[in-house]
Amino acid sequence: MNNFSGALRLTDLNDFIGPSQECIKPVPVTKSKKRGVVKLHDDGALTQNSLPLQKETISLTDCLACSGCVTSAETVLIESQSIGTLQRARVETHKSHVFVATLSPQSISSIAHKLRMGYVETCQKLIAALKCDGYKYVFSSVEGSELCHQLSAEELLNCSREKNLPDTNSDKSVNTSVKKPVLASACPGWICYAEKTQGAAVLDHISRIRSPQSIMGALVKSVVSQRESVPYSQVYHVSVMPCYDKKLEASRADFVSKEHDCAETDLVLSTAEAFDLWGNNSTDMMEGRNFDSVLTDSPFPFKTPVGGGSGGFAERILHHVARSLGASGPLEMNFKQLRNKDLLEAVVVINGTEFRVAKAYGFRNIQNIIQKIKHKRCNYDYIELMACPAGCLNGGGQIKLEDSGELSEVTAVYTSVSTDEIKNSKPLLPDLFLTSYKAVEKSTSALNTQW
Amino acid sequence: MVKLTLEATLSGHKGQVWSVDWSPTSKTLASSGQDKSIKLWRQEGGSWVCVTTLEGGNTRTVRQVAWSPCGNKLATASFDSTTCIWEYDRNTSTWDLAATLEGHENEVKSVAWSGDGDYLASCSRDKSVWVWEVMDDDYECASVLQVHSQDVKKVVWHPTDPLLFSASYDDTVKVYKEFGDDWECAESFTGHSSTVWGLSFNKSGDKFVSCSDDRTLRVWCRDENKATKYTCKSTVCGFHSRPIYDVSWGRHGYIATAAGDNAIRLFEQQGASLLLSHLQSDAHFGDVNCVSWKGNLLASASDDETVRIWTLET
Numbered sequence: 001m002n003n004f005s006g007a008l009r010l011t012d013l014n015d016f017i018g019p020s021q022e023c024i025k026p027v028p029v030t031k032s033k034k035r036g037v038v039k040l041h042d043d044g045a046l047t048q049n050s051l052p053l054q055k056e057t058i059s060l061t062d063c064l065a066c067s068g069c070v071t072s073a074e075t076v077l078i079e080s081q082s083i084g085t086l087q088r089a090r091v092e093t094h095k096s097h098v099f100v101a102t103l104s105p106q107s108i109s110s111i112a113h114k115l116r117m118g119y120v121e122t123c124q125k126l127i128a129a130l131k132c133d134g135y136k137y138v139f140s141s142v143e144g145s146e147l148c149h150q151l152s153a154e155e156l157l158n159c160s161r162e163k164n165l166p167d168t169n170s171d172k173s174v175n176t177s178v179k180k181p182v183l184a185s186a187c188p189g190w191i192c193y194a195e196k197t198q199g200a201a202v203l204d205h206i207s208r209i210r211s212p213q214s215i216m217g218a219l220v221k222s223v224v225s226q227r228e229s230v231p232y233s234q235v236y237h238v239s240v241m242p243c244y245d246k247k248l249e250a251s252r253a254d255f256v257s258k259e260h261d262c263a264e265t266d267l268v269l270s271t272a273e274a275f276d277l278w279g280n281n282s283t284d285m286m287e288g289r290n291f292d293s294v295l296t297d298s299p300f301p302f303k304t305p306v307g308g309g310s311g312g313f314a315e316r317i318l319h320h321v322a323r324s325l326g327a328s329g330p331l332e333m334n335f336k337q338l339r340n341k342d343l344l345e346a347v348v349v350i351n352g353t354e355f356r357v358a359k360a361y362g363f364r365n366i367q368n369i370i371q372k373i374k375h376k377r378c379n380y381d382y383i384e385l386m387a388c389p390a391g392c393l394n395g396g397g398q399i400k401l402e403d404s405g406e407l408s409e410v411t412a413v414y415t416s417v418s419t420d421e422i423k424n425s426k427p428l429l430p431d432l433f434l435t436s437y438k439a440v441e442k443s444t445s446a447l448n449t450q451w
Numbered sequence: 452m453v454k455l456t457l458e459a460t461l462s463g464h465k466g467q468v469w470s471v472d473w474s475p476t477s478k479t480l481a482s483s484g485q486d487k488s489i490k491l492w493r494q495e496g497g498s499w500v501c502v503t504t505l506e507g508g509n510t511r512t513v514r515q516v517a518w519s520p521c522g523n524k525l526a527t528a529s530f531d532s533t534t535c536i537w538e539y540d541r542n543t544s545t546w547d548l549a550a551t552l553e554g555h556e557n558e559v560k561s562v563a564w565s566g567d568g569d570y571l572a573s574c575s576r577d578k579s580v581w582v583w584e585v586m587d588d589d590y591e592c593a594s595v596l597q598v599h600s601q602d603v604k605k606v607v608w609h610p611t612d613p614l615l616f617s618a619s620y621d622d623t624v625k626v627y628k629e630f631g632d633d634w635e636c637a638e639s640f641t642g643h644s645s646t647v648w649g650l651s652f653n654k655s656g657d658k659f660v661s662c663s664d665d666r667t668l669r670v671w672c673r674d675e676n677k678a679t680k681y682t683c684k685s686t687v688c689g690f691h692s693r694p695i696y697d698v699s700w701g702r703h704g705y706i707a708t709a710a711g712d713n714a715i716r717l718f719e720q721q722g723a724s725l726l727l728s729h730l731q732s733d734a735h736f737g738d739v740n741c742v743s744w745k746g747n748l749l750a751s752a753s754d755d756e757t758v759r760i761w762t763l764e765t
């Protein structure tokens with residue numbers, strides 16, 4: 001499964017609890033009222049009261065809560081979030097369901113590069129293709145990023161009490177128990193790795209604010225069901241993301257609506273999968289196409305947040321921190337490279353208060369940060385931590401590049417529309433956008449040790 | 452006549468002894484094994500004695516112990532998924548646990564210092580090879596290489612160049628080189644039909660010999676035009692009836708093998724191939740797990756809970 005980020009792959013690597021080992025989760029059995037007679041037929045088929053026995057399946061959510069064998073989780077995952085599953089859903093439910101999609105700016109940049117088109121044109125082309133295909137709304141996940149950044153800034157301010165900051169109004173709204181340094185929560189490769197291998201010493205540092213994708217998830221179905229007057233469960237939400245890891249994220253129990261017993265994001269397609277579906281549609285009817293907005297009635301702009309292809313968390317969060325503290329004017333942030341090109345830090349002084357932030361991409365930098373945190377030698381306020389080397393534009397689900405030099409071209413597409421002025425109205429219920437993490441207990445299967 | 456004379460049998464470890472390594476700067480031998488301890492052995496008054504036992508670092512089997520080039524540090528690879536670093540304190544004349552490197556998912560199988568001591572490499576059942584950068588007392592992860600498809604058994608540095616080699620349960624040997632600020636796999640060597648347990652270079656590094664569960668040795672020679680490229684020039688079969696767990700190419704040119712038939716064999720190079728020059732049957736009362744040369748001294752570690760020291764006579 002080379003599509004997953006390296007961090008995720010490492011936790012999956014287990015040759016002896018590998019594919020051959022059977023799932024250890026007990027399968028929930030729905031008991032039928034009548035006692036059945038199970039018959040084994042000559043052809044090996046099992047029937048109960050002459051009806052074929054229903055095969056019980058383990059859902060990905062079961063798998064994620066278990067570390068017995070990740071291999072089966074991968075299989076379930078790939079199966080449940082494939083183009084095939086989406087097309088089946090389209091055929092079976094297109095009459096009853098409202099289909100909507102959220103596109104990530106990393107996916108758009110990758111497709112734009114492939115098509116040799118600009119960012120805006122590509123957005124319009126994809127929106128046109130999706131709308132022709134029957135998708136009622138097409139959103140930009142940047143709208144979720146913006147909320148994520150605002151809320152994360154409040155969270156960061158709230159756990160920066162030792163800095164003796166002036167009390168700001170927003171302080172009261174997002175009060176999580178996160179500890180400093182606060183680590184970004186947007187990368188599921190990193191989150192799954194942390195949950196599978198690290199304890200509270202590290203998990204306590206991960207921002208409780210949902211990722212942009214799952215913020216969109218929290219909003220999209222309720223908003224669309226209201227606008228279209230359909231039940232929540234009849235909205236089908238597809239998200240297009242730069243990595244397979246995001247498929248895992250969408251399957252987390254936290255991101256299944258308890259109230260409606262229904263996933264907030266039904267299916268995540270990788271950029272390459274989305275390109276296969278919509279990338280080659282004709283370019284007619286692009287004119288005047290716009291992103292819909294979940295929070296407002298006006299179109300959402302064709303923009304990306306400043307701060308680089310991983311979503312600009314460090315820059316944007318500090319930008320909002322500065323605004324909350326009453327600083328005006330643009331925020332000067334000069335990141336300097338540390339030991340390698342995927343490890344950067346910046347120190348900013350906002351109204352006399354110093355904030356130290358870092359960007360750490362790729363598994364080796366994650367490792368070094370984890371060790372520093374464990375040994376209490378990590379004095380950053382916030383770290384934009386991402387599993388992929390070079391960050392999200394280099395995600396495992398992106399369209400394959402011929403050579404590594406092309407990545408800078410994709411980055412150029414992304415930054416061509418970067419801005420630090422994306423307007424957003426503040427959502428009323430921040431609690432809606434919080435999440436939590438828990439360590440997955442290691443199954444101590446000391447199967448035959450191999451020297 | 453080439454032969455080995457038994458110099459000493461060192462007892463003290465409880466359970467299998469997995470690894471022996473000679474200090475590069477003195478005639479001190481380090482050994483490690485199932486009992487989680489590291490023992491240092493030296494000749495005192497004519498006999499070999501255990502001078503120090505290091506305990507309390509690793510919590511499970513210590514699969515390999517490796518001296519740093521300066522002779523003041525030891526790295527230990529353990530099944531507890533960590534690598535411990537021990538440092539010699541000249542003032543107190545004691546060995547102290549200086550660092551515990553975490554990160555591998557499960558059993559660490561092997562650990563090796565680069566020739567200049569700037570890097571440390573480790574590998575694990577989690578299929579990954581890690582390169583650590585040594586900065587004073589700090590060990591930073593410089594790269595995590597996930598190219599093997601199975602358990603990685605051994606890491607070995609090239610004797611003169613900054614190249615790292617790894618041997619795996621996936622039957623291959625791979626070589627890594629620095630690439631920008633990271634490391635990358637430059638070449639993969641296939642040929643063995645089962646687990647490659649180890650490999651060892653000759654003095655100049657233009658050849659290495661690999662040993663395998665497939666009961667063969669393979670001799671690989673460096674391509675004249677490409678530093679990372681080695682080609683298998685000969686397969687040495689018919690001598691071993693059981694898996695070959697380790698191989699050590701001495702400075703004098705003799706290659707020693709440790710095998711699952713309790714024997715130690717010595718080979719000499721002849722053209723591209725190897726010639727058996729001595730068979731030490733029943734070298735131990737169990738599998739021989741590891742062999743290590745220092746001049747004419749050969750140390751061997753075995754499942755029979757002992758370490759033996761042999762002298763080469765030619």
Ligand code: SF4
Nearest residue numbers: 187189243388392395
């Ligand atoms: S860094 Fe970005 S692309 Fe890579 S796994 Fe994380 S979220 Fe996905």
